[in-house]
Amino acid sequence: MARKSLSFHVLIAVFSGFLLFAPVAPAQAALPVAAVALGDSFISGEGAGSYASVPDVNGAAQGFPGWSAANSNAYFCHRSANASIFRADLPGVAARFNLACSGGRPYDLMAASSTRANGRQVASQADQLRAVAQTHDIDLVLLGIGSNNSSFTFGDVAVKCANRFIADAWTGWWEFWAYINGPVPQEPCAADDLATAAQIASATAETVQAVRSLLTVLDEIDADGQHRVVLQDYTNPLPTDVMPSLVAEDSREDDRDKFRALGAERYRAGCPIHRASFPAGHQFSAALGSLVGSVHGQLKDEFPQLARLNVQRAFDGARLCESSTNPATTLATPIRVQDGPNGVFIPDLDGYDKIAIQRFANTCVTYYQTCQESWHPSAAGHGVLAGCLSGAAAAGGPRELTCVRNPNGTLTIT
Numbered sequence: 001m002a003r004k005s006l007s008f009h010v011l012i013a014v015f016s017g018f019l020l021f022a023p024v025a026p027a028q029a030a031l032p033v034a035a036v037a038l039g040d041s042f043i044s045g046e047g048a049g050s051y052a053s054v055p056d057v058n059g060a061a062q063g064f065p066g067w068s069a070a071n072s073n074a075y076f077c078h079r080s081a082n083a084s085i086f087r088a089d090l091p092g093v094a095a096r097f098n099l100a101c102s103g104g105r106p107y108d109l110m111a112a113s114s115t116r117a118n119g120r121q122v123a124s125q126a127d128q129l130r131a132v133a134q135t136h137d138i139d140l141v142l143l144g145i146g147s148n149n150s151s152f153t154f155g156d157v158a159v160k161c162a163n164r165f166i167a168d169a170w171t172g173w174w175e176f177w178a179y180i181n182g183p184v185p186q187e188p189c190a191a192d193d194l195a196t197a198a199q200i201a202s203a204t205a206e207t208v209q210a211v212r213s214l215l216t217v218l219d220e221i222d223a224d225g226q227h228r229v230v231l232q233d234y235t236n237p238l239p240t241d242v243m244p245s246l247v248a249e250d251s252r253e254d255d256r257d258k259f260r261a262l263g264a265e266r267y268r269a270g271c272p273i274h275r276a277s278f279p280a281g282h283q284f285s286a287a288l289g290s291l292v293g294s295v296h297g298q299l300k301d302e303f304p305q306l307a308r309l310n311v312q313r314a315f316d317g318a319r320l321c322e323s324s325t326n327p328a329t330t331l332a333t334p335i336r337v338q339d340g341p342n343g344v345f346i347p348d349l350d351g352y353d354k355i356a357i358q359r360f361a362n363t364c365v366t367y368y369q370t371c372q373e374s375w376h377p378s379a380a381g382h383g384v385l386a387g388c389l390s391g392a393a394a395a396g397g398p399r400e401l402t403c404v405r406n407p408n409g410t411l412t413i414t
Contacts, residue, residue: 030137031135031136031137031223032094032095032135032136032137033092033093033094033095033136033137033139034093034094034095034096034097034132034136034137034138034139034140035085035088035090035093035095035096035097035138035139035140035141035142035393036085036096036097036098036099036129036132036138036140036141036142037083037084037085037096037097037098037099037100037141037142037143038099038100038109038125038129038141038142038143038144038145038214039100039104039125039142039143039144039145039232040100040101040102040103040104040105040144040145040146040147040148040154041078041100041101041102041103041104041147041148041154041372041376042144042147042232042234042235042376042377042385043083043084043085043098043100043142043143043144043232044077044078044079044080044083044098044100044101044102044104045078045079045080045081045082045083045084045098045100045382046078046080046102046372046373046376046377047078047080047332047333047373047374047375047376047377047378047379047381047382048080048082048083048376048377048378048379048381048382049080049082049379050080050081050082050379051064051075051078051079051080051081052079052080052081052098053075054074054075054077054079054101054122055074055122055123056073056074056121056122057074057112057114057121057122057123062074062075062121063075066341067338067341067342067343067367067369067370068341068367069369071118071120071367071368071369071372072114072118072119072120072121073120073121074120074121074122076102076103076120076369076372077100077101077102077103077104077120077122078101078102078372078373079098079100079101080098080379080382082379082382082383083098083100083382084142084382084383084385084386084388084389085097085098085142085386085389086098086386087382087383087386088386088387088389088390088393089386089390090140090389090390090393092139093139093140094136095136097132097136099125099128099129099132100125100144101113101120101122101125102372103118103119103120103148103153103155103372104125104145104148105119105145105148105149105150105153106145106146106149106203106206106207106209106210106211107119107150107206107210108122108124108125109124109125109126109145109210109211109213109214110124110125110126110210110213110214110217111124112124112127125214126213126214126217129141129214129217129218129221130217130221133221133222133223136223137222137223137224138218138221138222138223138227139226139227139228139395140227140228140229140230140393141218141227141228141229141230142230142232142389143211143214143229143230143231143232144231144232144233144234145207145210145211146203146204146207146288146291146292146295147234147288149202149203149206149207150202150203150206151195151199151200151202151203152194152195152199152203154234155368155372157194157195157284158335158374158375159364159365159371160189160193160194161188161189161193161194161273161274161277161280161281162272162273162335162374163184163361164184164185164186164187164188164189164274164277165188165254165263165266165272165273165274165277166263166267166272166357166361167184167185167186168186168187168254168257168259168263168274169254169258169259169260169262169263169264169272170258170260170263170353170354170357171186171257171258171354186257188274188275188276188277188280189273189274189277189280189281190280191279191280191283191284193280194280194281194283194284195284195287200287200290200291203291204291204294204295207291207292207295208294208295208298208299211231211295211299212299212302212303215229215299215302215303215305215306219303226395227305228305228307228393228394228395228397229303229305229306229307230307230308230309230389230392230393231292231295231296231306231307231308231309232292232309232311232385232388232389233288233289233291233292233293233308233309233310233311233312234285234288234289234292234311234312235285235311235312235313235314235315235377235385236281236282236285236312236315236319237315237319237320237331237332237333237375237376237377238271238273238278238281238319238320238321238322238332238375239278239319239320239321239322240278240279240282241275241278242266242269242271242275242321242322243321243322243323243324243325245325246262246265246266246269246271246321246325247275248262249261249262249265250262253275254266254274254275254276255274255276261350263349264348264349264350264351265325266321267334267335267348267349268325268347268348268349268350269320269321269324269325269326269327269334270320270321270327270330270332270333270334270335271320271321271334271335272335285312286312289310289312292308293308293310296308296400300399306399307392307397307398307399307400307401308399308400308401309388309389309392309401309403310400310401310402310403311385311388311403313402313403313404313405314384314385314388314403314404314405314411315330315331315332315377315381315384315405316404316405316406316407317405317407318330318331318405318409319331319332320332320334320375330378330380330381331377331378331380331381331384332375332376332377332378332381333373333374333375333376333377333378334374334375335371335374335375336371336373336374337360337361337363337364337370337371338360338363338364338367338370338371339356339359339360339363340359340363341363341366341367341369341370346360384405384411387403387411388403388411388413391403391411391413392413401413401414402414
């Protein structure tokens with residue numbers, strides 16, 4: 001009996017020693033912290049240049065495919081190195097990912113854009129987000145969505161109002177204006193030409209559903225469950241009216257037929273649009289702000305990490321044609337077209353006849369990538385939006401913020 005007891009204690013001692021000196025498995029290393037941008041052109045960096053290659057739906061990187069390529073090419077998501085996500089001050093963030101796509105719709109958050117009409121050849125933004133979560137801890141998401149939807153798109157709105165002005169400036173009401181899609185009306189844009197109340201309501205419901213699904217995915221894949229989502233709205237690239245020097249040229253304003261000199265002058269400054277269209281344009285941008293506000297209002301209790309960033313006044317005093325006729329000094333990109341998909345932007349329409357003007361406009365319709373940067377935040381504009389994001393990104397900060405540009409160029413975020 002004593003021998004058995006001694007053997008038992010020896011075995012216990014040997015086993016204990018083994019445990020004492022056995023190698024210990026290393027602790028799991030924390031994933032690097034990431035910030036991710038999702039949504040449409042105001043987030044991807046459209047208009048800011050320095051566009052990166054974009055993986056298509058099959059994972060193949062798509063660089064610039066040429067000006068005459070199909071606009072569905074993934075490259076035309078126009079993910080810019082100058083986008084606000086890359087320029088914001090985000091302490092603690094080790095990596096930044098831009099998954100937004102110019103022209104993105106609520107549909108594209110959860111489904112491949114390539115599976116809808118006129119979509120780009122990219123995977124769903126939710127699937128792209130899942131891929132990031134495999135290697136990174138997502139602490140911040142910048143999301144901007146809703147300006148393009150099943151009812152209307154920002155690009156169509158911009159083209160509509162600009163084409164009406166150009167047609168009015170270069171032709172009389174009695175002349176046939178042969179655009180590809182038929183004659184273009186020459187009267188200023190009215191509010192319902194851009195988006196009706198019913199269309200805004202439909203777009204809001206569509207956006208709420210998509211954002212809810214995306215935030216649910218984010219909750220499921222985030223490594224530590226701690227993240228902040230900044231839902232950003234939109235800023236109008238145009239003022240409420242043009243500066244005095246752009247009101248008339250050769251004693252002609254834009255309320256009569258054939259004002260070519262004035263048309264060329266406004267195009268040169270970046271704002272070929274009737275003065276009477278400005279109220280409708282600002283009503284439209286305000287409606288987009290209300291759309292985003294409604295999305296936030298409907299989801300904020302369900303998703304406490306969701307914050308709203310209002311940037312509608314972030315370009316105050318520095319919009320196109322507001323205080324300068326030189327678009328390079330503003331925060332938005334001017335309307336620019338090409339004469340065929342040749343990569344050469346036309347900075348001035350002075351001296352061109354109506355047949356040439358028709359050709360330029362048709363290039364924009366046929367090869368949308370030749371004009372899709374128009375009326376988006378420029379690289380300088382994305383720098384301002386980066387400042388707005390910096391003030392909204394802090395975890396635990398206010399859940400509703402407004403970013404306003406002051407007359408001296410500084411920002412006030414409240």
